[in-house]
Amino acid sequence: MDGYASFLLSVLPFTFLALILGVLYFIWWKPKMIERYLNKQGIHGLPYRLLYGNLKEMSKVAKEATSKPNKFSHGIIQRADPLIQKTMLKLGKLFFVWFGPVPQLVVMEPELIKEILNNKSGDFGKMQVNSFTKLFTNGLANIDGEIWAKHRKIINPSFHMEKLKRMLPAFSICCDEMIEKWEKLVGLEGSCELDVHNEFQILTGDVISRAAFGSNFEEGRRIFHLQKEQGDLFVKSFYMMVFPWLSGDKAWEEG
Numbered sequence: 001m002d003g004y005a006s007f008l009l010s011v012l013p014f015t016f017l018a019l020i021l022g023v024l025y026f027i028w029w030k031p032k033m034i035e036r037y038l039n040k041q042g043i044h045g046l047p048y049r050l051l052y053g054n055l056k057e058m059s060k061v062a063k064e065a066t067s068k069p070n071k072f073s074h075g076i077i078q079r080a081d082p083l084i085q086k087t088m089l090k091l092g093k094l095f096f097v098w099f100g101p102v103p104q105l106v107v108m109e110p111e112l113i114k115e116i117l118n119n120k121s122g123d124f125g126k127m128q129v130n131s132f133t134k135l136f137t138n139g140l141a142n143i144d145g146e147i148w149a150k151h152r153k154i155i156n157p158s159f160h161m162e163k164l165k166r167m168l169p170a171f172s173i174c175c176d177e178m179i180e181k182w183e184k185l186v187g188l189e190g191s192c193e194l195d196v197h198n199e200f201q202i203l204t205g206d207v208i209s210r211a212a213f214g215s216n217f218e219e220g221r222r223i224f225h226l227q228k229e230q231g232d233l234f235v236k237s238f239y240m241m242v243f244p245w246l247s248g249d250k251a252w253e254e255g
Ligand SMILES: *[C@@H]1O[C@H](CO)[C@@H](O)[C@H](O)[C@H]1NC(C)=O
Pocket: 119, 120, 121, 123
């Protein structure tokens, strides 16, 4: 018994040391190695900062950008993704930024994007989602390889032109409803401001509800409403799960 206890005591410091080294490797050594490797290939990025990567800068410039009033302009990137725009102006159309200790390569060169999208080697897979995200959504958008091919095959027939044509009346009704609603909002003054993102989400939900649920349209609408609510809650809790130290940071929450 005594021997066992002293054995434990002598092993414990090593276990502890190994754990610390492992963490250090993950949050410092590995990112630094990747950084050097990418630099060698002529790709540069924002400097890696311990643990956070560039998340703090991202949240800071996002706050700055959204604190200014929204101008009516097509140049929305300085508001939608200010850090990416700033970095692009500095480093060109191929660079990397750090999401915590994980680098993300940003490719804005059309020829390169084409090459990546056309590449069938499987080296350019979809982004790995964590198990928490999988709980919420595990559809075509985030699966790869054979499972993707199988699912894709199952839904393919639904997208045949003949089938889509039969849904046109449903699409048309939904668009009419939305335009009618907008015309009412514009009213006598002739102009108004509305959140197009939200409106188009409603439109998509309505279109699917009408096309898939038919006369049970309201039921479908209710399901979409619940799903949206779930989605909002998911986004709110997502950053707390992934980056607990950012949970007080409201820049990540929309609306
Ligand atoms: C696809 O990408 C891989 C990895 O970068 C590369 O080796 C291969 O040559 C590419 N294939 C084509 C057809 O470009």
